[in-house]
Amino acid sequence: MNEFELIKRYFSRASGRADVVVGVGDDAAVLDVPPGLQLVAAVDTIIEGIHFPAGTSAVDIGYRALAVNLSDIAAMGAEPRWITLSLTTPRADASWLEGFAAGLYELAARHDVALVGGDTCKGPLVISVQVLGTIEYGRALLRAGARPGDAIYVSGVPGEAAAGLALLQSNAERDSASEHLVRRFLRPEPRLNLGRSLRGVASAAMDISDGLVTDLTKLCAASHCGARLDLERLPLSTPMHARFTEAQVRHFTLAGGDDYELLFTVPREHEPQLSAFDVPCTRVGEIVAGDGVGGFLHGEKIALPSAGFDHFREEDT
Amino acid sequence: MNEFELIKRYFSRASGRADVVVGVGDDAAVLDVPPGLQLVAAVDTIIEGIHFPAGTSAVDIGYRALAVNLSDIAAMGAEPRWITLSLTTPRADASWLEGFAAGLYELAARHDVALVGGDTCKGPLVISVQVLGTIEYGRALLRAGARPGDAIYVSGVPGEAAAGLALLQSNAERDSASEHLVRRFLRPEPRLNLGRSLRGVASAAMDISDGLVTDLTKLCAASHCGARLDLERLPLSTPMHARFTEAQVRHFTLAGGDDYELLFTVPREHEPQLSAFDVPCTRVGEIVAGDGVGGFLHGEKIALPSAGFDHFREEDT
Numbered sequence: 162m163n164e165f166e167l168i169k170r171y172f173s174r175a176s177g178r179a180d181v182v183v184g185v186g187d188d189a190a191v192l193d194v195p196p197g198l199q200l201v202a203a204v205d206t207i208i209e210g211i212h213f214p215a216g217t218s219a220v221d222i223g224y225r226a227l228a229v230n231l232s233d234i235a236a237m238g239a240e241p242r243w244i245t246l247s248l249t250t251p252r253a254d255a256s257w258l259e260g261f262a263a264g265l266y267e268l269a270a271r272h273d274v275a276l277v278g279g280d281t282c283k284g285p286l287v288i289s290v291q292v293l294g295t296i297e298y299g300r301a302l303l304r305a306g307a308r309p310g311d312a313i314y315v316s317g318v319p320g321e322a323a324a325g326l327a328l329l330q331s332n333a334e335r336d337s338a339s340e341h342l343v344r345r346f347l348r349p350e351p352r353l354n355l356g357r358s359l360r361g362v363a364s365a366a367m368d369i370s371d372g373l374v375t376d377l378t379k380l381c382a383a384s385h386c387g388a389r390l391d392l393e394r395l396p397l398s399t400p401m402h403a404r405f406t407e408a409q410v411r412h413f414t415l416a417g418g419d420d421y422e423l424l425f426t427v428p429r430e431h432e433p434q435l436s437a438f439d440v441p442c443t444r445v446g447e448i449v450a451g452d453g454v455g456g457f458l459h460g461e462k463i464a465l466p467s468a469g470f471d472h473f474r475e476e477d478t
Numbered sequence: 479m480n481e482f483e484l485i486k487r488y489f490s491r492a493s494g495r496a497d498v499v500v501g502v503g504d505d506a507a508v509l510d511v512p513p514g515l516q517l518v519a520a521v522d523t524i525i526e527g528i529h530f531p532a533g534t535s536a537v538d539i540g541y542r543a544l545a546v547n548l549s550d551i552a553a554m555g556a557e558p559r560w561i562t563l564s565l566t567t568p569r570a571d572a573s574w575l576e577g578f579a580a581g582l583y584e585l586a587a588r589h590d591v592a593l594v595g596g597d598t599c600k601g602p603l604v605i606s607v608q609v610l611g612t613i614e615y616g617r618a619l620l621r622a623g624a625r626p627g628d629a630i631y632v633s634g635v636p637g638e639a640a641a642g643l644a645l646l647q648s649n650a651e652r653d654s655a656s657e658h659l660v661r662r663f664l665r666p667e668p669r670l671n672l673g674r675s676l677r678g679v680a681s682a683a684m685d686i687s688d689g690l691v692t693d694l695t696k697l698c699a700a701s702h703c704g705a706r707l708d709l710e711r712l713p714l715s716t717p718m719h720a721r722f723t724e725a726q727v728r729h730f731t732l733a734g735g736d737d738y739e740l741l742f743t744v745p746r747e748h749e750p751q752l753s754a755f756d757v758p759c760t761r762v763g764e765i766v767a768g769d770g771v772g773g774f775l776h777g778e779k780i781a782l783p784s785a786g787f788d789h790f791r792e793e794d795t
Contacts, residue, residue, distance in 0.1 A: 165696070182516060183620060186700070188553040188684050189520035189611075191618045194511045199499060202594065203506035204562040204608055208601045236505040247523040247564075247606045277519065284525045287601070289564045291521055291608040294506075301508045303500060367505050379482070383503070 164281055167253060171262040172246065176275030180242060190277035192243055198295040203233035209286035213347075214329055219257045221347040222288065223264025229370065230292040231272060231351035232421040236368040238302040238360040239294040241272055241353065246279035247289040272353060302359055302366040302425070304383035311364050311426040313388060313446040314435070316352055318396045319373050321345040323417020324405060338400035349421035355440045359425055362434050366425035372416040373445075374465050376424055377454050384426075387451035390465070392458045396443045415456075416466040481598055484570065488579040489563065493592030497559060500594075507594035509560055515612040520550035526603035530664075531646055536574045538664040539605065540581025546687065547609040548589060548668035549738040553685040555619040555677040556611040558589055558670065563596035564606040589670060619676055619683040619742070624701035628681050628743040630763040631752070633669055635713045636690050638662040640734020641722060655717035666738035672757045676742055679751050683742035689733045691782050693741055694771050701743075704768035707782070709775045713760045732773075733783040 173185050183191035194200055207226050209215055227244065234241045246265070250257070269276060274292075325346030328339045335343075352368075359366055365384055369376050374390070381388050392411070401410045426448055427435065435442055449455075456465040490502050500508035511517055524543050526532055544561065551558045563582070567574070586593060591609075642663030645656045652660075669685075676683055682701055686693045691707070698705050709728070718727045743765055744752065752759055766772075773782040 183618065187621050188550040189518045189556070189609075189618075191554070191613070192517040192519060194517050196513050200509040200511050200517065200610075201506045202509060202560070202562060202608075202610065204564050204596055204606070206564040206566060206597055206599060206604075206606065208566060208599060211599060211601055233505040237508070239506070243519070245519060245521040245608060247521050249523060249525060249604060279521055280523055282523060282525060282528060284528055285602040285604070287523075287525075287566060287604045289521070289523065289604075289606040291519075291562060292506075293517075293519065293610075296508070301500065301506075304504050 167258065167281055171258045172276060172279065174266060174276070178242070178273070178275045181275050181277055184275065184277045190243070190245070192277065194295060197298055199298055199301065201234060201237050201239040201294040201296055201301065202291070203230060204289060204291045205229045205233065206287060206289040217347070219260030220264035223261035224268050224348060226288040226290050227265050227268045228349045228351050229421060230290045231268070231274070231353060232349065232368040232370070234292055234294040235351050235353045235356035236302065236366050236423060237296060238300065238356045238366065239296040241274045241292055241294040243275050243277045243293045244269070245291045246276060248279065249282045249284040249287040251283060251286060253283060300360050302356065302363055304365050304367050304380045307365040307380060307384035307386055307426040307448045308428070309386055309448050309450045311428050311448040312432060312444050313377070313390070313448060314425050314427060314442045314444050315369070315373065315422055316355055316440050316442050317420065317422040318398045319369055319420045319422055320410065320414030320417045321398050321401060322349060322419040323413040324401045326419060328404065338403040341400045342404065346419055349419065351421060352423045352440060355423055355438060358438050362427060362431045363425040364428055366423055369420045369422050369424050371418045373424065374415045374454055380424060381452060381454060384448070387449045388446055388454045389449050390446040390454055390456050392456055392463070394443060394445045412466060484575065484598055488575045489593060489596065491583060491593070495559070495590070495592045498592050498594055501592065502595055507560070507562070509594065511612060514615055516615055516618065518551060518554050518556040518611040518613055518618065519608065520547060521606060521608040522546045522550065523604060523606040534664070536577030537581035540578035541585050541665060543605040543607050544582050544585045545666045545668050546738060547607045548585070548591070548670060549666065549685045549687070551609055551611040552668050552670045552673035553619065553683050553740060554613060555617065555673045555683065556613040558591045558609055558611040560592050560594045560610045561586070562608045563593060565596065566599045566601040566604040568600060568603060570600060617677050619673065619680055621682050621684050621697045621700035624682040624697060624703055624743040624765045625745070626703055626765050626767045628745050628765040629749060629761050630694070630705060630707070630765060631742050631744060631759045631761050632686070632690065632713070632739055633672055633757050633759050634737065634739040635715045636686055636737045636739055637727065637731030637734045638715050638718060639666060639736040640730040641718045643736060645721065655720040658717045659721065663736055666736065668738060669740045669757060672740055672755060675755050679744060679748045680742040681745055683740055686737045686739050686741050688735045690741065691732045691771055697741060698769060698771060701765070704766045705763055705771045706766050707763040707771055707773050709773055709780070711760060711762045729783060
């Protein structure tokens with residue numbers, strides 16, 4: 162099977178989207194952006210051994226490569242429309258490619274996203290997905306809009322994905338708690354509906370990919386303000402507490418990445434609107450004047466982990 | 479230096495494009511597509527040891543990563559506007575990153591393209607660029623429009639890039655001929671002006687990345703027709719002839735990839751318009767009924783190499 166046949170066989174499913182004028186198979190895709198909408202574009206790459214352990218199933222890799230990208234679109238409050246895929250893999254075998262395509266298309270179909278182009282190559286397992294979406298003019302949720310007094314919210318239960326990854330990387334016995342946590346790592350749910358609901362409600366938003374404290378620090382820097390994080394408010398995870406110590410749970414919650422939950426700020430007058438949302442969101446703190454993120458436990462200031470995952474941090478040697 | 483600082487230092491130059499509403503630094507870029515235009519999107523990935531030899535300078539890698547993508551936009555007859563970059567590199571040192579950014583921004587500035595987002599990660603050297611452009615409604619040059627009787631043209635001198643790569647990979651002595659050929663590999667010139675000129679002139683177009691015969695075969699398949707290639711018409715390369723045998727030159731010309739010249743077909747009534755173009759284009763054959771590509775030398779049928787570079791072809795073992 163050559164590259165041409167491979168793309169034709171595994172990556173040429175018709176999407177049914179009327180806005181795809183030319184899809185897979187030409188030098189580039191041709192796409193219709195309806196008038197009055199702005200284009201939203203992001204890219205995220207996942208690499209075996211860095212973003213997921215070697216041995217992760219092809220179907221989980223395919224799902225995850227798209228999920229982390231759709232999460233960026235969710236964080237903007239935008240509608241996903243199209244993706245391109247750059248797939249470098251050492252394995253051109255049919256069962257791996259079938260699994261990968263199945264995971265990718267499963268999530269794509271759920272959110273009506275069309276794969277419109279890409280390239281494939283033999284090499285180290287590196288998957289780069291570029292996602293394109295749209296949003297009504299001027300309505301994108303940015304990181305820069307938080308103001309002192311705004312409440313800070315997170316969706317879902319941050320930390321569970323990092324706990325799941327730790328379990329995947331260990332030889333720990335599997336039980337229902339660990340299955341839940343591992344699934345949270347392998348199958349993050351891009352919060353697209355929540356992102357839509359936050360348009361006109363949140364003052365700033367981003368997704369949590371590098372850990373709650375690291376990402377909140379970035380949001381504060383973009384908004385030129387600080388944050389107070391009330392640790393006793395963080396959502397409790399029964400599965401995490403079943404498998405890890407209190408210190409480990411706190412580390413995963415504050416510094417673990419890979420959750421792809423949304424972190425957002427809400428002016429007080431908009432908070433009542435959150436009760437109508439279908440995703441649980443928890444108020445974890447407040448935006449303050451100044452800069453940086455301060456941690457408090459029942460009003461007592463405590464130290465926070467200084468950074469989440471950083472790809473270019475020097476290794477301990 | 480962490481990832482955040484790295485992006486800020488090397489990949490956050492202001493572009494001056496008014497259509498970039500939100501660029502590098504948020505979850506996604508927000509971009510304005512003017513009314514009446516269609517979006518054109520492509521992605522291409524280059525990998526050390528596969529698409530360029532280990533030891534290639536950072537500045538050449540940065541240039542090339544963008545050039546191969548702009549070439550796809552040129553092949554559609556479109557205008558490039560924005561790129562996203564996914565950079566995975568084992569080297570986070572300042573001099574490598576400065577070189578890479580210099581090569582990328584040099585070409586981006588020349589074509590007024592803005593880098594609007596991306597991600598960076600430590601890992602094997604893999605660079606994926608996604609390019610976004612626009613074209614007037616319905617004017618994109620596709621592969622599917624060739625008709626029997628159309629003349630087949632190529633721009634520039636196909637084969638020189640493959641010859642340059644062969645020289646790079648050997649320890650051959652460098653002279654002015656080899657410098658020319660190596661430069662043709664390292665610094666392909668995306669034929670954006672030519673692509674613009676071909677709108678309304680060419681019936682089909684694509685860029686030559688996998689070799690003339692392989693790519694012409696793809697164009698024919700998309701257009702449901704065949705092609706006759708007249709080998710004596712192929713443009714002569716004095717530098718190739720200075721360094722290689724007749725058989726090697728023919729192999730590079732017909733089967734070598736990496737030229738990023740344009741391959742296009744022109745209905746007879748439009749051929750006079752080509753004389754006004756500023757890039758030399760050579761008529762190398764004719765579209766015929768049927769399928770596949772037949773090679774002729776002074777009217778005698780001869781065998782053509784069966785395929786260009788294929789990333790998933792089985793290795794000889």
